Amino acid sequence: MEFDIKKSIDLLGVICPMNFVKTKAALAHIKPGEIIEVKLDEGESIINVPRSVKEEGHKILKVFNDGQSFRLIIQKGSDQ
Amino acid sequence: MEFSDEQLERYSRHIILKDVGYEGQQRIASGSVLIIGAGGLGAPAALYLAAAGVGKIGIIDGDVVDTSNLQRQVIHFTQDVNKPKVQSAKEKIEQINPDVEVVTFRKIVLADNIMDIIKDYDFILDGTDNFPAKFLINDACFFAKKAYSHGGILRFNGQTMTYTPGNTCYRCIFNSPPPKNLVPTCSQAGVLGAVAGILGTIQAAEVLKYLIGKGQLLTNKLLTFDALNMQFRNVAVSKNRNCPLCGQQPSIRTLMNYEQPVCDIKQNNISSGDKVC
Numbered sequence: 001m002e003f004d005i006k007k008s009i010d011l012l013g014v015i016c017p018m019n020f021v022k023t024k025a026a027l028a029h030i031k032p033g034e035i036i037e038v039k040l041d042e043g044e045s046i047i048n049v050p051r052s053v054k055e056e057g058h059k060i061l062k063v064f065n066d067g068q069s070f071r072l073i074i075q076k077g078s079d080q
Numbered sequence: 081m082e083f084s085d086e087q088l089e090r091y092s093r094h095i096i097l098k099d100v101g102y103e104g105q106q107r108i109a110s111g112s113v114l115i116i117g118a119g120g121l122g123a124p125a126a127l128y129l130a131a132a133g134v135g136k137i138g139i140i141d142g143d144v145v146d147t148s149n150l151q152r153q154v155i156h157f158t159q160d161v162n163k164p165k166v167q168s169a170k171e172k173i174e175q176i177n178p179d180v181e182v183v184t185f186r187k188i189v190l191a192d193n194i195m196d197i198i199k200d201y202d203f204i205l206d207g208t209d210n211f212p213a214k215f216l217i218n219d220a221c222f223f224a225k226k227a228y229s230h231g232g233i234l235r236f237n238g239q240t241m242t243y244t245p246g247n248t249c250y251r252c253i254f255n256s257p258p259p260k261n262l263v264p265t266c267s268q269a270g271v272l273g274a275v276a277g278i279l280g281t282i283q284a285a286e287v288l289k290y291l292i293g294k295g296q297l298l299t300n301k302l303l304t305f306d307a308l309n310m311q312f313r314n315v316a317v318s319k320n321r322n323c324p325l326c327g328q329q330p331s332i333r334t335l336m337n338y339e340q341p342v343c344d345i346k347q348n349n350i351s352s353g354d355k356v357c
Contacts, residue, residue: 021092025083028102056098 003061003073006030008037011045012069019045020052023074027058032078035061039071046070081109087179091133104292105133109179111291112136114201116189116217118165119143120266120276121231121283122207123155128284130173130180134291137173138201140185141165152273189213191335194220203287204228207280209266211257212338218243218250219335222325227290229283229298234264236272236308238279241317242286242298252320252327253302257338275307 009026011019019040026036040046050060050072057077064071083091083105094100094108111134115122118141129137145153145160145168153165160168166184173182185197189208194216198204204226206217214230221228227244243249282303289295300319305312324331 017092017096018089021088021095024095025088025102028106052096056101 003035003037005037005073006034008039010039011049012039012041014041014045016044016048020049023049023053024056027053027074027076030076032076035073035075037071037073039069041069046072081106083109087133090177090179094132099294100292104294107291107293108288109133109135111203111287112138112201113203113205113287114138114140114198115205115207116140116213117207117209118153118155118169119149119207119209120152120233120271120273121280122205123153123169124277124280125205125207125284125287126155126169126173127176128281129287130176132284132288133177133179134287135179136181136183136201138183138185138197139166139169140187140189140197141169142186142188148267152271152276154273154277189216189220191216191337194335195224198224198226201226203290205283205287206230207283211263214250215257215338216335219325219332222249223335229286231279231283233271233275233279234266235269236275237304237306238275238282239302239304240279240282240286240298241302242290244290244297244299247299248317248319249323249326251325251332252323253317255324260339272307278305278307 007026007030009022011022014022023038030036040049053074054060059075059077061073061075091105094105095102113129113134115126115137118126118139126137126139143165145156145163145165147161149156150158155172156165156168164186166186170182170184173180198220204217204221206214206228208214217228221243225245229240229242230250231240286297289297300317302315302317304315321328
């Protein structure tokens, strides 16, 4: 499935909570309904960031497992 | 404005908060606050507002740092004794956060200067220690349609309320200043230093909530506390139709200077009162 990605950020090597902070910063720059892609490390990052993103009303459309890392496809919620 | 990586890290604990976020931090960064009085209340408020990244902080105070201030006015250090308070405060703010623009006024607020000073700020924080100034700030903010935080402390007690246009003002509750010497000042009655910290910090939190536009302000509420028994009360107050300022038939139409007890203002500070540094 293809996504219309507005912005892609690489957060490999960025630990909590800055990975979430930078994800929020990226989401602040797009409109509700638009989509960003976020590259995250396995472990804490991929456990915590999607959970926090969902708690703020955004939608995780898909998680790609690229082996050692993950790509998160996030659609900005309208709650913002 | 866009935040740098360093700023994202500096403000990360704000940005993580759902009710602040990136957008709320932007509002803080583009906000401006005038702190009237760099004393017991203004000191903690200035420290937290600087750390929070408020875009512009104005500080007005005509005094110099005195040794007796150091017990509670935590923005001033021992080495600052005899230095103008606004200069001492500006130096600390800049060390805490170089993002903040600091504007200083080495003078006291009076009827003929306050409107011109407050006009450039989003929010006014009353950190003064005398009734004439408190009534003047209330009246000026009413006329200028500015939001402000009232704060007062004495001994182990504190009280604060937030005014926004259309809501209960200080005069709705306290019609006019009490007779001179009826209420002792901090210098006569004493004050627990930490009480100033509690109250000034509550005022800083109100400023930040106002700037981000979230939560319930202390409008139409008077928060009082007694630190000796650590009891807090939130008293509902309402607009007074007989208020001489904002009531139905107001008698106050211009700003006025109430007479200040002479012992409370040092003459040497009045003489240097018009210097803007």
